[in-house]
Amino acid sequence: MASADGGPATIETIARRAGVSIASVSRVLNGLGGRPDTVRKVQAAATELGYVPNAMARSLRGGRSGQIAFAMEDIGNPVYVAMVRRIQAVAREAGFRLLLHSTGADREEELRALRSLADRHTEGLIISPIRITQDHLDELRRAVAPVVVIGSLPEGIALDNVRVDSRVGAAMAVAHLAGIGRRRIGFLNGPLDTVPGQARHQGYLDGLGTADLPVDEELVEFGEFRTDSGADAALRLLERVPDLDGLFCANDLIAVGALRALREAGRRVPDDVAVVGMDDTELARVTWPTLTSVGLGSARRGELAAELLVDRLGEGRDREPRWVSVTPELVARESTRS
Amino acid sequence: MASADGGPATIETIARRAGVSIASVSRVLNGLGGRPDTVRKVQAAATELGYVPNAMARSLRGGRSGQIAFAMEDIGNPVYVAMVRRIQAVAREAGFRLLLHSTGADREEELRALRSLADRHTEGLIISPIRITQDHLDELRRAVAPVVVIGSLPEGIALDNVRVDSRVGAAMAVAHLAGIGRRRIGFLNGPLDTVPGQARHQGYLDGLGTADLPVDEELVEFGEFRTDSGADAALRLLERVPDLDGLFCANDLIAVGALRALREAGRRVPDDVAVVGMDDTELARVTWPTLTSVGLGSARRGELAAELLVDRLGEGRDREPRWVSVTPELVARESTRS
Missing domain, CATH: 3.40.50.2300 (Response regulator)
Structure with a gap:
């Protein structure tokens, strides 16, 4: 992202272009708001100069935030600890950072985790819901980034899926x-x-x-x-x-x-x-x-889910969804x- | 955010203004990239029409993402489970969603959690590092959003802090x-x-x-x-x-x-x-x-930390940092x- 004069766009060049103070630009770009016309001027100048804040910059450069998320039911259940450890290991190996949600099996929390993919703050999500409602299915179909489900899915949902009988x-x-x-x-x-x-x-x-x-x-x-x-x-x-x-x-x-x-x-x-x-x-x-x-x-399911997600975010972008199973013991x- | 004709800016109105296809707009706004001049046209049209993707929109509207984060050492240690439960309860009550990081006491992971506050994806962070290096102190001083530390801090760090002897x-x-x-x-x-x-x-x-x-x-x-x-x-x-x-x-x-x-x-x-x-x-x-x-x-420390953070994100925006302690038993x- 370069400014019109060849150097990178900075708060200074944006302030000059927008005709407002450096402090105002800083406030707007740091999300602290400002007078509506100031915000508008700063936005326009920032766009013209090719400057965008980090989160936005990444999203416009091609959806790379370097983060994936795992939404589990309850952080207090050690079954998820085993999953998290392996998900994190695979994620790190592939250069991703892992964010965690503990949803308490709350439907709204789970749906919000799915919807928040639209923010592009995370590139993909692993989710392990214990109840799958129609709303879950709708959000899963609508998801704007790759999702891997750990747990049983109804037929006809074309998503990567890891299950155990x-x-x-x-x-x-x-x-x-x-x-x-x-x-x-x-x-x-x-x-x-x-x-x-x-x-x-x-x-x-x-x-x-x-x-x-x-x-x-x-x-x-x-x-x-x-x-x-x-x-x-x-x-x-x-x-x-x-x-x-x-x-x-x-x-x-x-x-x-x-x-x-x-x-x-x-x-x-x-x-x-x-x-x-x-x-x-x-x-x-x-x-x-x-x-x-x-x-x-559980460890193996976490590992498989992470591998499917990492693959989907890279080489496997366009492959058919995979369903993999592990065997109880x-x-x-x-x-x-x- | 309204478009020039009074309705909300949509992918359609942006496509018309930018003179590109709806598919191109969708790709750009969803972070999937495109030809440089297409990206530039879509960005400019989106700005003119007052349309910004969610994360950016929130940040420009005043830094409200409705999310806070907790960075703990190890999700496998039940001491953090007790903290998370209370942090989450206080956060929910105040209308915040909680994101979790399990850092493995890795210095880089902890520093990254602090730095990622610049993304404005989370409005504040609770962090509980078991080692505090000079880099931690530097990042804490530099943090662009409120941080509460659970654990002992050296003198002279002006941050909300919850500790136990x-x-x-x-x-x-x-x-x-x-x-x-x-x-x-x-x-x-x-x-x-x-x-x-x-x-x-x-x-x-x-x-x-x-x-x-x-x-x-x-x-x-x-x-x-x-x-x-x-x-x-x-x-x-x-x-x-x-x-x-x-x-x-x-x-x-x-x-x-x-x-x-x-x-x-x-x-x-x-x-x-x-x-x-x-x-x-x-x-x-x-x-x-x-x-x-x-x-x-641990539960009480989580609760106090969450209360300090929620207060700091609201009424207590400008108050002096508070250090609070709990007593071992x-x-x-x-x-x-x-």
């Missing part, structure tokens, strides 16, 4: 508990109106069917995907089903709460109740007893060891 | 261990070239002095502020000091690693070795035995209970 993972958890002889296998789920909540519920039923165990609604409790909620749900379940001998928890946070509740209720793990979590987070190694958990490849630890 | 907190941990009769009190610290590492080291020495215990360099190990590093350091310490009966860990992550190492080495907690962590994170309630920890008011749990 948590239904299969949930069935693996139940099969593992049945395999060590447990017959009254409870299930602490998150909300049923979420994508993961539904998949895990189906998998729990699949697992019971395969093990020839009867479906008993008494054995299922719902709550949030959080520790305190898991502890409360476990206490309700123990109250209702005193002969509970196995427990599948829809994520590790719920399982950590359940372990605490079981200890407070005087139940030994795994002797009285064997427990399986899901996501295989760092927490599974920290609890006592350590927690058997079904890994859903059960990691046995003390909470199911006899 | 972790030296006092460390001394409290040692006093607690001495108070339950421990005499060989080890210390697992983070790097000594960090602000928290230095403060905790001083506090450890203070605590020994107050309890009339001798200083023995054999009892101190250094590592990173992370779980695996804590486990390794604990093993080294146990090897060197077999009669260890108390252990102060410079944060809860180190303590979680130490608990694991002690269990693997066959030492009972607290009977053989009593353990105290620092930060009083969610982890302290999850481990077994549960972990005694010195709380450094020891929370006793099973790891020090006889």
Whole structure:
């Protein structure tokens, strides 16, 4: 960007051209406003001289801000920490800086993250919504920059997508508990109106069917995907089903709460109740007893999503959308060891 | 922003004025570039018609992006999760959206977070660096938007600042261990070239002095502020000091690693070795035995920092910088209970 006299446009040359003070130019260019006609003069002079502020400059030079973003549900869930670490590693390697949003699964926050791509402050977004509404689909279709979704997408959405079949993972958890002889296998789920909540519920039923165990609604409790909620749900379940001998928890946070509740209720793990979590987070190694958990490849999903996004922002600009999957894996630890 | 004919400037009106195609305007305004003379014509027409892309528009309208940012060291440390939750609550209440940076304590990443304030994409920044270099001080002085620092700052930096005296907190941990009769009190610290590492080291020495215990360099190990590093350091310490009966860990992550190492080495907690962590994170309630920890008011520090920033972006625009402190508090749990 060069001014008419060949040098780079500066605050000084803009002030001269606009016929206003250097202080006024500085105020306007730094976003601090000014009298409407001053703002107009400064804008016009800046444009004529080819000067634009940084964010705008980058966008006009071709959309390169050097930043990508990841919108996750909850920064307090270590499953996202594992994703962030790998996303950040891939991003850095490719020369991108990573910005994070913790949306609290709030629909408006998620939609705003998608809409804010229009600012060109970030070149692309990885998003992992636990509920996908029509508004999500509309914003995803409308997105002005590349988006990669971690999580299941309905058919017909032409976006790069990384998924894991948590239904299969949930069935693996139940099969593992049945395999060590447990017959009254409870299930602490998150909300049923979420994508993961539904998949895990189906998998729990699949697992019971395969093990020839009867479906008993008494054995299922719902709550949030959080520790305190898991502890409360476990206490309700123990109250209702005193002969509970196995427990599948829809994520590790719920399982950590359940372990605490079981200890407070005087139940030994795994002797009285064997427990399986899901996501295989760092927490599974920290609890006592350590927690058997079904890994859903969170680090790998983060890595794949970042690779897809980086590719899409470079060489793969025009390729067809890719859907890639990772495979669940059960990691046995003390909470199911006899 | 209205076009000359009274309606809002649109891609269509800009295309007409610039004498280029609608597609060209769209490409330029969306940051996808174009032929230099096309870009110039579109820019000029857009300016004449009062149209500016969102980011630019906001900045020219007075620096309001509705966003603030928090740059933390490590998203994997739950101490920051507690901060983020409160920062986000205060930000939302005040109508701001929160962006997060996980810097990995990388100096360049931290400096970049400070410099990126010039983009006006965020209106202000909360930053919590564990090392403060001359470059940090220079960037802090130069910052073009309000910055609040969580952590200790050298004298003479006129910025809003939230701090906690972790030296006092460390001394409290040692006093607690001495108070339950421990005499060989080890210390697992983070790097000594960090602000928290230095403060905790001083506090450890203070605590020994107050309890009339001798200083023995054999009892101190250094590592990173992370779980695996804590486990390794604990093993080294146990090897060197077999009669260890108390252990102060410079944060809860180190303590979680130490608990694991002690269990693997066959030492009972607290009977053989009593353990105290620092930060009083969610982890302290999850481990077994549960972990005694010195709380450094992380949630409260986040809240105060956010309140200072929001105030500075509104009513408190021109007030003097404020330095506020929170007080450490020891929370006793099973790891020090006889």
